[in-house]
Amino acid sequence: MRTTITPRLALALLAATTVSSTLAAQTHDHPAATTTAAAPSAEAVRAFALMKTLAGRWQASFTLPGTQKTVEMQTWIRVTSSGNSVVHEMKGAGDADEAPKDDHPVTMIYLDGADLLLTHYCDAGNRPRMVAHLSPDGKQVDFDFIDLSGPATRGHMQHARFTIIDSTHHVEEWTYLQPNGKAVSFPLELRRVETVASLPAK
DSSP states (O other): OOOOOOHHHHHHHHHHHHHHHHHHHHTSOOOOOOOOOOOOOHHHHHHHHHHHTTOEEEEEEEEOTTTOOEEEEEEEEEEEGGGTEEEEEEEETTOOOOTTTSOOOEEEEEEETTEEEEEEEOTTSOEEEEEEEEOTTSSEEEEEEEEEESOOTTOEEEEEEEEEEETTEEEEEEEEEOTTSOEEEEEEEEEEEEEGGGOOOO
């Protein structure tokens, strides 16, 4: 019985031959690729534990630099991913979650190798990364700029500082580097309005 080789059958045979050749090539002895990640430093572990104590909903009054209008800001901080990351979300009180209209930046904080890192997903369309440093008294975490993904034409977040006052108060200071090279800081004195236990699922 003769088999007619159609274009479809030819492509199938070519694909099968390619896969077989690839698998055969992979049967040679090659050393397994291994990567050993650095263990988190004691400072990074302590800073991460401190950030986790901020889980809950927070509110702060903020004066807009241009108009001097006072607005209320809300912040949600949640421990996620089986305790492997902290997510920080901020928006104006009463603002809907409408992406084209409202600013609603999200920040992820996580251990990476020896360091505690922060990645900020900004409304400017970029993602700066920062590394944490814990103050000697263990009450303040400074995140210093490492690098940036995405465009910097509108500027980018350069620094973040979290200062713990007590269990119901903390201060966040976010520093934005403008396209002209000038840095502008936005301090927020936040008060806890909900504990993590009372937060609704998102």
